[in-house]
Every structure is written in C-alpha cells, then in structure tokens.
Amino acid sequence: MNKFIFALTLVLAFSFTTVKAQNFSTHQVKKGETIEAIAKRYYVTPFDIFSLNPDAKKGLKPNTVLIIPISKAVKPKVTTTRELQGFKEHKTKRKETLYSLTKKYQVTEEEIKKYNTFLYANTLRKGDKLQIPIFKNITVVEEVKPTNTYKVMPKEGKWRVAYKFGITVKELEALNPEMGDVLKEGQEINVPNIKEESVKNIDDKYSYYKVLPKEGFYRLKLKLGLEQSELEALNPELKDSGLKDGMILKIPFSNKSTLITVESDKVSLIDSIADFNTKHIAVMLPFRLNRVNNDSVSGQINSIKHDPYLDASLDFHSGVLMAVDSLKKLGVSLKVDVYDTKYQVSEVSKIIRSNNFENVDAVIGPLTPNNFSKASSDLRKYNVPIISPIGTDLELYDNVFQSRPQDDLLKKKIINHVKSDTLPNHIIIIADSKNMAVANELKQEFNHSKIVFSRKNKEGKDENYVLVDDIKDALKSGNNLVFLETKNEGFASNVTSILASLIQEEDIELKAEEISIVLATTNFNKAFESDQISNEHLSKLKFQFASGSRTYNEDEKSIFVKNYKKKYAVTPNKRAVKGFDLTMDVVLRLVSSKDLYLSANQAPLTEYLENKFAYKKKLFGGYYNDAVYLLQHQDLTIVEIKQ
CATH class of the missing domain: 3.10.350.10 (LysM domain)
Structure with a gap:
C-alpha cells in the first residue's frame, strides 16, 4: 500500500510539474463554485477552461481538478493613486534628516519640500517645524470583461x-x-x-x-x-x-468538396442592397395558354387540371409575383417580362428573336430541358445570365446558373454523411435491378456491406418485394444502416414496413440483442412520398436523405403563408415557394453586386424559405448550385440534420 501511495504521489508531482512547465495551473473545484467565478479568478474566459476540460460543460463536481491555461490570462490593469488627506506637524529633532522622515511617514523628499518650500533653499535643522503631508493610497482595478463586442x-x-x-x-x-x-x-x-x-x-x-x-x-x-x-x-x-x-x-487548400465540411457563410442580401436602379428580368414558363378553354370558368379549371405544364407554371408564377411584391417593399425597382414558351423550342427562339434581350439583367426559366438549352444557347451572345429553376445535369454554358443541385452532389452528400458517423454501422444495401449500378457503387464505398436485391419471377423480372428473412439474414446486432435504392412505390413500402418491424431493444431475460436500424437513400424520389409508405415507419427508421430544398415548415414561413393565402386563398406548394425563393435570390444578387456573375463570389451562400443557393463555377462553363440539405424523418416531421 505504501508503495502504491508513494508511486501515486510521484505521478501527481510529475503531472503538476508538467502542467506548470507549460504555463498552466490547476484548480480543485469547491462546492457551489461556477465556471464563471473560476474563470474570473484566474483572468481567463470560460471557453479557455472548457477547451482543456471539455467534461466541465456537463457541470462542475466538487473536488474535480481543472487545468487552467494561465498563458491565456488577461489580467486587469491596476493603477494606484495617492490622495492628500491632510497634514501632521513635526518638530525636527537632532540628527533627523529628510531621508529618515521619508521612512517614518512613508512620503518622498519631494513631497516634504513641496509643502515646506523653505527647504528648497535651506538644509533641515533642529527645531524646524514641518507640515508632513498625509496621503491615502487609492487602488483602481480595471476589470477585464470575459467577452468583447465585435462588429461583423x-x-x-x-x-x-x-x-x-x-x-x-x-x-x-x-x-x-x-x-x-x-x-x-x-x-x-x-x-x-x-x-x-x-x-x-x-x-x-x-x-x-x-x-x-x-x-x-x-x-x-x-x-x-x-x-x-x-x-x-x-x-x-x-x-x-x-x-x-x-x-x-x-x-x-483542397478543391475536394467531400473533404471540406464547413459550409460557406450564409449572407443576408437584404442588408446589402446598394443599387436602386431599375432591374430588368424575364420569366419564361410553359403556360400553353393557346390550349386553355376560355369559354367558361369551368373550362379554364378543367384545362389547368389536365395540363401539368400549365399547373406547374401557374404555381411557380404565383411565387414570382409574391417575390416581386416583397422586393418592392424593400425599395427595389423592377421590370418583369413574362413569356409563354408553349413548351416549344421554336417558340423560345421566336421570343428571343422578337424581343430585345441585350439589356435584360437575368432570365428565369424555361422549365423544361430542351427549351432551357435553346434559350441559354441563344442568350450567350448577349452574355445574359439564365437560371434554371428545376433542371439538373444541364449543358452549363458560361451564362447558365443551375439552381437545383446535381444528383451526383446529393448522392455524395448522403454517402459522406454516413461515412462521417463515428459510431460503427453495419451497412446493408437493398435495391431493385434498375438500381443495380447504384448498389454496386455503394458496395465499393462500403466494402463490408451486404446487398439484398428484389425477388424476381421466373422470367427474371423484379417482383418488387423482399421477404422478412431476406433482410433478417443480412442484419447484425447493434447499429445497422440500410440504403434503399428504388423508384418503385410498392417496393419502398414493402421494405420500410419490414425494416420497422425488425427493430428491437435489448432484452437480457430473453437473451435478445439490440438491433438498431437507420434508413437512407442516395436518391430521394416520389416513391418515398407515396401514400403507400407509413410516415410512422420512416420516423421509426430515422429515414435520412439529401435534398436541394427543405421540407415545408409553416412556422418558419408564417408571414409568407399568411400573405399567400390572403392573395390566392390556398396554401403555397413547393413550386410556389421555389418561384418565390429563386426570384428573391436572383434580384437581390443583382442589386447587391455589379452583376449575377460577380455575386457568385461576393455572396457565397444565401438561404430563403425552403431553398439555399451557393453557386460555384465550372472551370470551363457556367455555375451550379453546391448547397444541399441533409434531412431526416423525426417524430412524424422532417427536420434538417445539423452538421
């Protein structure tokens, strides 16, 4: 026992010496002490203490020993002044000198002479009557604040x-x-x-x-x-x-976005409006008004119901109009031209030939790939920036802005998120034959993963289902992460219901080990939003995916929703919100930078109601949106996974 105590003493002594050598100290926490009080005592900030004692964030326990970084101490400035309180008479005795009087009364020779001016010309003699000043020392401690004010x-x-x-x-x-x-x-x-x-x-x-x-x-x-x-x-x-x-x-420096997880800084362009000259934008949408039955209101309604392009265009346009109203309230002067492309490439060419686009600051649309490609190609000669609302994998001419993130970027985002999880996961990939390439790609990313494919019929075609044992045999006790790769609603419903049923808690009495399952996909599509899929199952599986937009959250958009309902008597859908977000971003970039191209560098990341935009330029080509959301089902809602 004595040997143990002696050894422990040596270890503690050595540790303390090491700490001291590095200009640190230690503090043993007393009952009732707070981190703020301890930081104040040593003239450091709470963050300085937390940096060396991360467990202290959970609370201070008596007798805990904290390491204090003395080297970071910012000690207060201490100034001492002497204030005259009065005088004391003194009759000089034999052999007394000015020096002995300074020691006796704690004053300087100059202070004695100041109030006994005859001593400037004469030496001190026996019997001289002196006025000795009596001072009070006043110490002023200039307290150092743990924080300072910083202007962004x-x-x-x-x-x-x-x-x-x-x-x-x-x-x-x-x-x-x-x-x-x-x-x-x-x-x-x-x-x-x-x-x-x-x-x-x-x-x-x-x-x-x-x-x-x-x-x-x-x-x-x-x-x-x-x-x-x-x-x-x-x-x-x-x-x-x-x-x-x-x-x-x-x-x-690295240009590998997969390694850099610090997202570009969000900026609010509303506070950066500098140009109040009128901006001119054009919006191209496939209304196909030539096909609308205008004979009656019921005929118009029927046309909207049966024409998906007209329906989508009206939704998007309603968001554009809401944005225009909001921009006017901010003092932005705007001219907006709206064109009906009729979903025809020839009509796009006609619009550009028949109108002057040289002074147009930006064009939003068209929606469809072929029409957008034609418009962007024709507008290159005017160097007019053109923004695609929904297209992906477009031909990125140098004047093109692709606002919807590329599918590959979404895939990389969720894969890197899974890789970044420090808790070990057993990876399972479930896919149908149409997604075999994605399954094999995931297998290369996660070498030890297992693949489960959809059951097939005698002809070798997918039956779009798996059995419970197919998945059960692939699971392991502990943490399991399952990638589900499909666009088939029935298959997605079949797999999610089985996975939800296989989650189990540890039961010592029954000797049952815990099986935790998290679901993810590299391609979020309509199959996962189908009515066939239970949201309860998705929440139970903490379903995770990457997306170019957040899920609708009415609380965050209460003012927008209120104004939209007041104007259109309906709740805005995602297309209307995209119209609003994209128009706000394009115009605010125009009025806060010289042009849209420069804004890509000057405003790295902007975010609005459901969409965010961080444009990056291809080496030889246009701009693509690099901003992606990571989302997760939680308690029957969809929330953003904070990185």
Whole structure:
C-alpha cells in the first residue's frame, strides 16, 4: 500500500510539474463554485477552461481538478493613486534628516519640500517645524470583461468569426443566444476578450475543416491525409486544447468538396442592397395558354387540371409575383417580362428573336430541358445570365446558373454523411435491378456491406418485394444502416414496413440483442412520398436523405403563408415557394453586386424559405448550385440534420 501511495504521489508531482512547465495551473473545484467565478479568478474566459476540460460543460463536481491555461490570462490593469488627506506637524529633532522622515511617514523628499518650500533653499535643522503631508493610497482595478463586442464584417458568417476567436460555432452561439441564423454586416456580437495579436485571419490560400463529434487524429488522417503533427503546425492551439467537436481547422487548400465540411457563410442580401436602379428580368414558363378553354370558368379549371405544364407554371408564377411584391417593399425597382414558351423550342427562339434581350439583367426559366438549352444557347451572345429553376445535369454554358443541385452532389452528400458517423454501422444495401449500378457503387464505398436485391419471377423480372428473412439474414446486432435504392412505390413500402418491424431493444431475460436500424437513400424520389409508405415507419427508421430544398415548415414561413393565402386563398406548394425563393435570390444578387456573375463570389451562400443557393463555377462553363440539405424523418416531421 505504501508503495502504491508513494508511486501515486510521484505521478501527481510529475503531472503538476508538467502542467506548470507549460504555463498552466490547476484548480480543485469547491462546492457551489461556477465556471464563471473560476474563470474570473484566474483572468481567463470560460471557453479557455472548457477547451482543456471539455467534461466541465456537463457541470462542475466538487473536488474535480481543472487545468487552467494561465498563458491565456488577461489580467486587469491596476493603477494606484495617492490622495492628500491632510497634514501632521513635526518638530525636527537632532540628527533627523529628510531621508529618515521619508521612512517614518512613508512620503518622498519631494513631497516634504513641496509643502515646506523653505527647504528648497535651506538644509533641515533642529527645531524646524514641518507640515508632513498625509496621503491615502487609492487602488483602481480595471476589470477585464470575459467577452468583447465585435462588429461583423461584410460577407462574414458564423464559422469565420468563430475561427478568428478560437472557439466553435456552438460556443459563439452560446455567447449570443439572439444572434440569429444569418449574421448581418455591422451586427454587434459578443466574442471572447483575447489579445489582438491572438485573433486569427481567414486565408483563402487554405481550406478549412469542421471537426465532427468524437473525431480523433487517426480518423482525420484517413479523411484528410494529414498527420497530427501537420495539423498542429497549421493549428498551434491543438497542442493545448486537443480536438474539439465543432472546432474549425486550417488545412492545406483542397478543391475536394467531400473533404471540406464547413459550409460557406450564409449572407443576408437584404442588408446589402446598394443599387436602386431599375432591374430588368424575364420569366419564361410553359403556360400553353393557346390550349386553355376560355369559354367558361369551368373550362379554364378543367384545362389547368389536365395540363401539368400549365399547373406547374401557374404555381411557380404565383411565387414570382409574391417575390416581386416583397422586393418592392424593400425599395427595389423592377421590370418583369413574362413569356409563354408553349413548351416549344421554336417558340423560345421566336421570343428571343422578337424581343430585345441585350439589356435584360437575368432570365428565369424555361422549365423544361430542351427549351432551357435553346434559350441559354441563344442568350450567350448577349452574355445574359439564365437560371434554371428545376433542371439538373444541364449543358452549363458560361451564362447558365443551375439552381437545383446535381444528383451526383446529393448522392455524395448522403454517402459522406454516413461515412462521417463515428459510431460503427453495419451497412446493408437493398435495391431493385434498375438500381443495380447504384448498389454496386455503394458496395465499393462500403466494402463490408451486404446487398439484398428484389425477388424476381421466373422470367427474371423484379417482383418488387423482399421477404422478412431476406433482410433478417443480412442484419447484425447493434447499429445497422440500410440504403434503399428504388423508384418503385410498392417496393419502398414493402421494405420500410419490414425494416420497422425488425427493430428491437435489448432484452437480457430473453437473451435478445439490440438491433438498431437507420434508413437512407442516395436518391430521394416520389416513391418515398407515396401514400403507400407509413410516415410512422420512416420516423421509426430515422429515414435520412439529401435534398436541394427543405421540407415545408409553416412556422418558419408564417408571414409568407399568411400573405399567400390572403392573395390566392390556398396554401403555397413547393413550386410556389421555389418561384418565390429563386426570384428573391436572383434580384437581390443583382442589386447587391455589379452583376449575377460577380455575386457568385461576393455572396457565397444565401438561404430563403425552403431553398439555399451557393453557386460555384465550372472551370470551363457556367455555375451550379453546391448547397444541399441533409434531412431526416423525426417524430412524424422532417427536420434538417445539423452538421
């Protein structure tokens, strides 16, 4: 026992010496102490303490030993002044000198002479009557605030500010509970009060990476190809704090978006309106009004019901009109031309030939691929930017803006999300024969995964179902993640109902092990929105997917919904919301930048009701939207998975 105590003492002594050598100290928590009080005592911020003691975020327990980074202490400025309180008479005795009097009364020779001016010309003699000043020392301590006020710079978002001051985005949000989702230029927020030379700058020659929960140096080496020493060289604070969830790391420049998980900063263009000159936009939609039965109201209604292009065009156009109203209230002057393409390539050519597009600032539409391709090609000679509302995998001419994210980007987003999960998962891929290529691609991404294909009939065609045992045999105890790849509603319904029934909790008495199942897909389509699928099953399976738009959330859009219902007497659908979002974004980019092309760099990421836009330029070509949502079914609703 004595040996053990002696050894433990040596270890503690060594640990303490090491801590001291690195300019740190320790503090043993007393009952009732708060992190704020401890931080104030050592002149550091709570974030400085949390960085070395992450468990302290869960609460302080008495006798817990905290490591205190003394090197980060910002001690208060202490000034001492002497205030004259009065005088004391003194009759000089033999052998007394000015020096002995200064020691006796704690004053200086100059202070004695100041109030006994005869001493400037004469020496001190026995019997001299002196006025000795009596002073009171007043100490002023200039308290150091743990936080400082920072004014947000143009186009600056949360992660940039967090990186500058060496904290995580969550810590920045904790300092500013009412900060909002999007920072605005000139907005004043709280940041840690650190020395000016400690504030870091964003260098565009580097890329930046956001550390995921429970992510260590080994996983970062696999993902980023960087050793711990290389990361510490670029991020010296790592040597003190180690890796923290949400920490922003500087890494060598990379154009691989799959590695960089820090999303571009959101900006609010409403606060950046600088150009109040009239902007001219055109909207091209396949109304096909020439086919509408105008003989009666019932005839018009019947035409809308039976013409999907007219129906979609009217929905989108209603959103455009709502955006125009909103922009007018912001003081934006706008000229809008609306053209009916009649769903004909020849009509698109005729519209462009018959009208002057040279001074048009932007064109929204057409909706359909062939018509859009013709319009974008014809408008290239005028260098007019043209924005596709719904098209994917378009011919990206240098004047094209594809607002809907590419399918490959959505696929990469969900795959990388699954890869980033630090909890080990057994991967299962369930697919029909039409999605065999995707299944094999997933198999390459996840080598140890198992594939389950749809049952087939005697002719080798899909029956679009699987049996319970087909899936049960592929599952393992613990965490299972299942990719379901299909566009068939019946198959999707069959698989989700079986998966939901196979989830089980651990039961020690019955010797049943836990089986957890999470469902995902690389291609979210109508099959997963079918009435045949139970939303309860999807919620139970925490169904995850990537999408170019968020799911409708009426609470977030209460003002828009209220105004839309008042104007059209119906609730806006996704097409109407897309019309609103896209028009708002295009016009606000035009009035906050010189043109739409420059806005792609000056406004990296914008977000509206259901859609966000982060345009990136192809090396030889146009612009594609790089902004993607990760969504998940939860409690019978669809929520965004925060990264």
